[in-house]
Every structure is written in C-alpha cells, then in structure tokens.
Amino acid sequence: MARPTTYKKTVALLLSKKSVPVILTEAKHYVSCMTGNINFPNPTPSLAVVSVNIASVEAAYQTSLTKTRGTKGLMYMELNTLELSLKLLAAYVEANANVDIVNAENIILSAGMRVKKPSVRKPKIFSAKAGNIEGDVVLNSKAVKRGAYIYQMTTDPGATTGWADVYKGIHVRALVEGLTLGKLYFFRMAVIDKNGVGAWSHDISFIAT
Numbered sequence: 001m002a003r004p005t006t007y008k009k010t011v012a013l014l015l016s017k018k019s020v021p022v023i024l025t026e027a028k029h030y031v032s033c034m035t036g037n038i039n040f041p042n043p044t045p046s047l048a049v050v051s052v053n054i055a056s057v058e059a060a061y062q063t064s065l066t067k068t069r070g071t072k073g074l075m076y077m078e079l080n081t082l083e084l085s086l087k088l089l090a091a092y093v094e095a096n097a098n099v100d101i102v103n104a105e106n107i108i109l110s111a112g113m114r115v116k117k118p119s120v121r122k123p124k125i126f127s128a129k130a131g132n133i134e135g136d137v138v139l140n141s142k143a144v145k146r147g148a149y150i151y152q153m154t155t156d157p158g159a160t161t162g163w164a165d166v167y168k169g170i171h172v173r174a175l176v177e178g179l180t181l182g183k184l185y186f187f188r189m190a191v192i193d194k195n196g197v198g199a200w201s202h203d204i205s206f207i208a209t
Contacts, residue, residue, distance in 0.1 A: 033112030
C-alpha cells in the first residue's frame with residue numbers, strides 16, 4: 001500500500017496585487033533573509049543583482065512622484081526588471097526548498113517568502129460502497145473539470161500519520177481491493193486542480209464485506 005504523499009511547496013509572491021513601495025519593501029526583506037542563509041548557497045539571480053534592481057526601481061519611483069512626463073513609464077520598465085528577478089529568485093528558493101520536502105515550508109519561510117496555500121474547496125460528493133467482489137470497495141466523488149483525485153485510507157482516523165494513499169490519478173472512481181472482511185476502514189479524498197491540492201473531504205467509514 002502506498003505511503004502518505006507529501007506535496008511540493010510553492011512560493012507565493014503575488015506581485016500583481018502589491019504597490020511599488022510594498023514590492024520594494026518585500027524585495028529588500030528577501031535579500032536580507034537570504035544573505036548568509038545556508039539553505040541558499042548560490043542564489044539565482046545573485047542577491048547583488050537583485051539589490052541593484054531594487055535600487056533602480058527605488059530611484060525611478062522617487063523620480064516618478066514628480067509627475068514629470070515619461071518618468072512613470074521608465075519606472076515601470078525598471079519595475080518589470082525587478083519583478084522578473086524576484087520571480088527567478090522565487091523559483092530558485094522553491095527548487096532548493098523542495099529538495100528537502102519535509103522541511104520545504106520552513107525553508108521557504110526562511111527566505112522571507114510566503115508559501116502558497118492549497119485550495120480550501122472540498123468535494124461536494126464522496127462515497128464508499130462495496131464492490132462486486134468480497135473485500136473490495138468502490139470510492140467515488142463528483143468529477144471536477146481538468147482535475148485529478150487522491151484517495152486515502154486508514155484504520156485510525158485520529159492518527160495524523162496513519163493515512164495512506166490508495167489511489168492518485170485523473171479518474172474520479174477508484175477501486176480498492178483485498179480489504180480484510182469485517183474490518184472497519186476510513187476513507188477520505190482531495191481534489192487537485194490548477195490551484196493545487198484541495199482540502200481533504202470528510203471521512204467515510206466502511207466495513208469490508
């Protein structure tokens with residue numbers, strides 16, 4: 001039986017939702033947190049390059065406040081360069097962090113960056129029914145467009161480490177075989193879509209027959 005899966009952690013920069021002063025403040029924070037950080041021995045781009053980009057945007061932003069014609073456009077050109085550098089730096093942080101998947105979230109946080117939260121949507125329908133053969137159970141849910149599905153099983157839902165994958169793939173219906181007759185099992189499922197792995201569904205108990 002498969003072991004519980006630990007999923008990749010993703011950096012959330014959310015640059016498009018932030019003002020220029022906030023981007024500058026956060027960019028400086030990233031450089032500060034990553035300087036001398038053993039988790040990031042060779043940042044790409046280098047922190048020196050990112051610092052130069054920050055200084056260029058900072059100067060251009062101050063000039064743009066004069067509202068002199070053309071200064072705002074030049075500021076956005078510098079900002080685009082900085083944002084590209086930050087996206088590349090985030091990709092570097094993410095790749096380094098996920099080498100140690102168990103500690104990936106803490107490694108990302110050590111860079112001063114945020115971890116993208118998984119979708120909180122829960123499946124609307126989830127069922128576990130006896131299969132056509134003794135000891136089999138059919139798991140099913142409501143299909144999600146362009147989604148994939150993870151089903152897990154345990155005999156002790158109170159144990160956070162007791163859940164194990166029994167199916168992961170693009171088919172919403174899954175068959176689990178060879179359960180011990182008369183034994184109580186618990187199942188749950190989650191949906192994977194463009195936002196990542198969703199929240200786990202409610203648990204369903206099932207006595208193998």
